Amino acid sequence: MGESRDVTFRVWRGDASGGALKDYTTGITTGMVVLDAVHQIQAESAPDLACRWNCKAGKCGSCSAEINGKPRLMCMTRMDEIDTSVPVTILPMQTFPLIRDLVTDVSWNYEVKKRIKKFRPRKPDNADGSWNMAQADVERVQEFRKCIECFLCQDVCHVLREHERHPEFSGPRHFIYTAQLEMHPLDTEDRLGQLKDEQNIGYCNITKCCTKVCPEHITITDNAIIPLKERVVDEFYDPMTRLFRIFKPGKK
Amino acid sequence: MAQPDVHLPQRRAGVGFLKTARGDTWYIQPLLVLLGLGAFIVYSTWAAFVGVDYHCGVNGANYLSPFYSPLLFDAPGVEPSGHAWFGAWPSWWPAFIPASPALLILWAPGGFRFTCYYYRGAYYKSFWGAPPGCAVGGPHTKRYRGERRLPLILQNAHRYFLYLAIGFLFILAYDAFSAMWFVGEGGAKSFGIGIGTLVLVVNPILLGGYTLGCHSLRHLVGGKKDCISDNGAQKKAYDCVSCLNRGHMRWAWASLFWVGFTDLYVRLCASGVINDVRIF
Incomplete structure (x- = not known):
């Protein structure tokens, strides 16, 4: 010493x-x-x-x-x-x-998390009730599972910190959680409406402060928030994708 | 279903524009972005409105400024460049709008950069102070709407600007190819390389690195799917775009600087301020 x-x-x-x-x-x-x-x-x-x-x-x-x-x-x-x-x-x-x-008191985060639609896997692929997944497909969501819920990303996010949008905006931690579920290769639930209207992902203006403070070095903005924003665009804002969906229905 | 609200008594004392407990030089990065983007906006606006010296044909060279490409019409009173898709300047153009070909096309790459996810984050901080820096007080307002409502909800049109930007890449690559052919005596074209050729070749390479690493492209080529491994080509494309995407900020700045420099180089050659050096 x-x-x-x-x-x-x-x-x-x-x-x-x-x-x-x-x-x-x-x-x-x-x-x-x-x-x-x-x-x-x-x-x-x-x-x-x-x-x-x-x-x-x-x-x-x-x-x-x-x-x-x-x-x-x-x-x-x-x-x-x-x-x-x-x-x-x-x-x-x-x-x-x-x-x-x-x-x-960080309990607000747990209340918000409870409201996010739960994991809903597809029917098992095998008779023994198991699923088959490619490693490459599941790797993407494994990054989000590193989250230790320190809530530093929530703390630095100006939408919560400055604008106090707690009743409307769920914050980066919950976008990671949603991405972890929404991008999971087995999941069949649709959370895009919830992302747009309840979690209000549109409040995020991608200043990447959440990514900068993450002690687990999760690329929150580029790998979770922006891909979710793009999925919301697909679902609600892009007229061409909506048009194509008429001819090719079904999720994923 | 609304989320629970919280009460933050400790915030009231520390809230305020630019208020922070940070003692480091957090303001350097937003200041550099402000100066860099501000300088580019001023220069590119001037270059777009000026409407002359966008094509250099000195000593047989064939350099077209990227700010004017694709060249739909040659500007009035300017010697035909040979690049105009539809020939001479249209007579119906309103007299009160400056007659510059750049004004017809620059909205597309400008819109691509304006709606780019990287630039959005950067200029929200530097130009709008929303927030000025991480954990630095911004304008505390209950009117904050983010990108949920007009006008910023239009940022969601980014992918449409991407489609246009990809088209521009091919056009600028063709301009670089054209810059390799010099007009000799009698009008015969011969292969050659000048400094201007190299400048024009680097331009679509850097723009390609920036455009092909776009977050929207990453989504469109495969990010939208949960199971991408069942299509090998799509997985490869997604991995390539993701690789470029990791350096998106660097590509954005390098291509921004170079596209401005390319215009300046062509402009200086065309106006005779500098002489282009022919390497062979």
């Missing part, structure tokens, strides 16, 4: 009724991540500092926060990649209701 040096952290303290940034100074050593520093602050000077965490390995998606204004996982943000010559700001996610300090 290297030499310890003091770094100041400016951490949001408060709850739904109000709060403020408070400075804490703690010693940082080689290899530490921001979550280590927060734990050290809890141990040394603020035992009541609320912070959600679990795996400390970037896989549970619990410790989402805004570090120097960027939505990131605290456990995956190394101290040596941050400028520590000035205080390091740690804020809770801005897009979800604040519970206390760095903890937000």
Whole structure:
């Protein structure tokens, strides 16, 4: 372990009724991540500092926060990649209701997810109830299954963050989830109407901020949102595809 | 079925145009996009309206500016280029509209770029501040409509501009081929390569990289299907478009710069400001 040096952290303290940034100074050593520093602050000077965490390995998606204004996982943000010559700001996610300090209530996401039409596979291909799938077909949706539900993409999305369209817009996380179902080679459900009118994919103006903050490096915009937008165009906006559908009915 | 609403007490303190806790230079990229796209829009608008020096025939060369290709009519008062599909400028053209052949065709590639998924994301940030940067405050308004309503719902016409853009690729490739044939004494044509030829050859290559990596094309060639592996050729096409699509931003900028540079090169040669060098 290297030499310890003091770094100041400016951490949001408060709850739904109000709060403020408070400075804490703690010693940082080689290899530490921001979550280590927060734990050290809890141990040394603020035992009541609320912070959600679990795996400390970037896989549970619990410790989402805004570090120097960027939505990131605290456990995956190394101290040596941050400028520590000035205080390091740690804020809770801005897009979800604040519970206390760095903890937000992300349950809205689970409610939205429940409303998305479920997976509806075609009839089994084989007598034993199994299906046959080509690896190439299922690979595309496997990327979306990497999502750890940290909701950083929801946090950075300006449609939710700035325009607070929570009642109408489901956000990038749920577009990944919808893409995972809609593009699945076995799925027969049609979610395009829901995408257009309930999830309101048209609010997305493809600024790719969701892709930039994803800790799992899922290509959210290019591989999920834009392909879904194109499917919505097929279904509702393109007169030629609609015309062809008269002569060639049936989904997929 | 409406989704549940949320209450965000912590947002009220931090909401505001350009408000952010980010301390990095987040504004550099949108600023570069603003300057780059802004410069191109200013130059291309001027070049489209000016209506002269779009064809260089100096020393037997046959260079046509991509801003004027396909050339439907030769501009009035300009020496016939040999490229005009329908000959001389039409007499019915209203006098109050500048007589420039570029105005007849530039709406198609312009529309393709304007509705491009990459450019949309880029200019929404740089020109409209929606948002100015990731996790940077934009104009906080309850009137935000995104691409759900008019006018931005028309962005969904991107695939139609794609069809036109693919046609332009063939035309610009033919222009590059034509630039390899120099008119000698007595009107005989001979094969040759000048700097202008190379400039005109690079142009459709870069435009091809950009156009053939289009998100709409990726969807149309196979992305719309859930089971693509049952058609080998379609799978191959989808993989190729996906490969180009991964560098769509780079192709977009390279082709944008080069198409503008190609027009400038032809214009400077045609007006005699520079002399084209014949390599062989």
